[in-house]
Amino acid sequence: MTPGEACESIRTHLARGAPWDACDAFREAIANHPGDAELLYWGALAHARAGAGSRAHALLDEAQESPQSSTRLADILSLRGRLWKDAFARAPEHPAATATAQRARDEYLAAYALARDQYPGVNAATLSMLLGDCDAARALASEVAGLLAAQAAAATCWDHATAGEAALLLGALDRARESYAAARALAAQDAGTIATMRRQVNLLSRVIPRACKLLEVLPAADVLAFAGHMIDAPDRSPPRFPAALAPAVAAAIRERLARMHLPVVYTSAACGADLIFVEAALEIGAEVNVVLPFDRGDFMRTSVAPGGDGWVARFDHALSRVARVIMATEERYLDDDVLFEHAAMLLEGLCVLRAAQLETSPLLLCVVDAAAPGRVGGTRASYERWARTVGTPEVIDLQRIRSQFESDPRATGSVATPAPPPRSMEALPSTPSAEPGPLSVPRPQRTLKT
Structure with a gap:
């Protein structure tokens, strides 16, 4: 050069x-x-x-x-x-x-x-x-x-x-x-x-x-961090984010992004909410920055492939189009959940720094089920950390979308008005639950990015 x-x-x-x-x-x-x-x-x-x-x-x-x-x-x-x-x-x-x-x-x-x-x-x-x-x-x-x-x-x-x-x-x-x-x-x-x-x-x-x-x-660009639950494994019980809810979640995410000006986003790329968000952001020409917590192959094996082969293809296609893929670390996973927490904190910190650079306030959007137990490095942890240190996150209430689907399965493909935050998330305790969530076999210790 x-x-x-x-x-x-x-x-x-x-x-x-x-x-x-x-x-x-x-x-x-x-x-x-x-x-x-x-x-x-x-x-x-x-x-x-x-x-x-x-x-x-x-x-x-x-x-x-x-x-x-x-x-x-x-x-x-x-x-x-x-x-x-x-x-x-x-x-x-x-x-x-x-x-x-x-x-x-x-x-x-x-x-x-x-x-x-x-x-x-x-x-x-x-x-x-x-x-x-x-x-x-x-x-x-x-x-x-x-x-x-x-x-x-x-x-x-x-x-x-x-x-x-x-x-x-x-x-x-x-x-x-x-x-x-x-x-x-x-x-x-x-x-x-x-x-x-x-x-x-x-x-x-x-x-x-x-x-x-x-x-x-002189409107500033909107700078947004994202956190959301993975798609459920077929044997997950009780369900949290079954695949049937993906169209409704996608509609809710698109509606939120449509309000934003020149969005600059930071997210991970697990199967489920993350990749749905990445695809929606790319559709509107947003600058998408993806943070992976560790070795790409391990991340695909533990946080993408559990959703099925279709998610692996979507992952590869999406990451080929994003502005930047940021590796929180190049090391292997080795069943160490703290790597998820490290990546989430890096992602949030990058969002805060970029917002300051662009003379605006950072935002966090979560696709979260308030009733589901939290895990280290998961969506609940991101929500709580942001609420403590930055401000009130915006929430797409997965529990409410699931309830709407259960009452009328035909409505899930088009959610005209995204669900409001569930009681400002009072349902969430101040610290993540230590209760382990259901595991899927034969995957590693946990479903990883939750």
């Missing part, structure tokens, strides 16, 4: 709001092209968006020392400004916050003086406003607006965003809304680009409270 191709790969990851993937792409590329200033700059930006400020500063030092740095100097100074701005945004009440904001503004002003580029100009204006220097902020914003109005080339997404920010600083909220709406239209499916705009608007809302209204035209 050439440096140019590597930079394009990094840009693509950043546009969709996946800076950690961008960092991985950078590390692989820089090993083959050490000292490339352009690559170092994009690597620094990836690390900045991932929150690795110290590493980003170090990469910018390397880029600035490169013989090629002259063509990127204004961008390097702007990115240094962004790093100091991020540090200020993380701790605005810190005793050193004012000095940090001043340092950010100085870097942006230096970049603006070099190239008269609108981007560092409007950022310098924003930092001035945050520092209470309203006159300087408005003067810079007016200058930037003039530069944008005078340019001959068609406006890009970032041009519109910059115009929106300048208008906001000048008190023209309606004009700012129009510009941000135009920026969003050009950003299309780039959730990371929208998140960057939202971050800047949120920052300005500290001194311009009306700025929050602009977030309505």
Whole structure:
């Protein structure tokens, strides 16, 4: 891969709001092209968006020392400004916050003086406003607006965003809304680009409270973790998720996904609810990230094949289409259920991190039977952990769907209104039951992903 191709790969990851993937792409590329200033700059930006400020500063030092740095100097100074701005945004009440904001503004002003580029100009204006220097902020914003109005080339997404920010600083909220709406239209499916705009608007809302209204035209992507029960083995008694309920569960999942904007999802891929969810998410073009707890062959044997050969084929087809398969560990299963718990916690953590990156709140959707006993690493454990540490999960009540089917088997193929959470899940105890569930022979110790 050439440096140019590597930079394009990094840009693509950043546009969709996946800076950690961008960092991985950078590390692989820089090993083959050490000292490339352009690559170092994009690597620094990836690390900045991932929150690795110290590493980003170090990469910018390397880029600035490169013989090629002259063509990127204004961008390097702007990115240094962004790093100091991020540090200020993380701790605005810190005793050193004012000095940090001043340092950010100085870097942006230096970049603006070099190239008269609108981007560092409007950022310098924003930092001035945050520092209470309203006159300087408005003067810079007016200058930037003039530069944008005078340019001959068609406006890009970032041009519109910059115009929106300048208008906001000048008190023209309606004009700012129009510009941000135009920026969003050009950003299309780039959730990371929208998140960057939202971050800047949120920052300005500290001194311009009306700025929050602009977030309505910059909707964030929905970031969703999923957990759900496996399909029942033929000999399971009492039934929990018999195969006959699959169409109703699929309908309920599709209905929930249809409400979401640019969904980014994290899930496992066991037979039953997991794979039904993966297929439904792929149908609507969601970014699907699958987390497997251990060796793929062992996972198929223990958590996919028990549903029957049809599930194995669905597993292989689905995983060939997802955005990423993440191995929580490469080791064998060896009857160690803690690997399921580890994978579930990794999946949930990735969801929380990605939501923060995309300036939104993470969600958890569970397909769960509140009356069924819980197991280590299972759906109940995920529900309870999320409720304790993040917020209230959304629930598709498997018990209710099963009751509807038992009363009218013809209704299971189309559930118009998904079941609400079962009494907000009060039926679930605060800790998972230690009671073992029914086992299926001749499988290993448990039905694994539950």
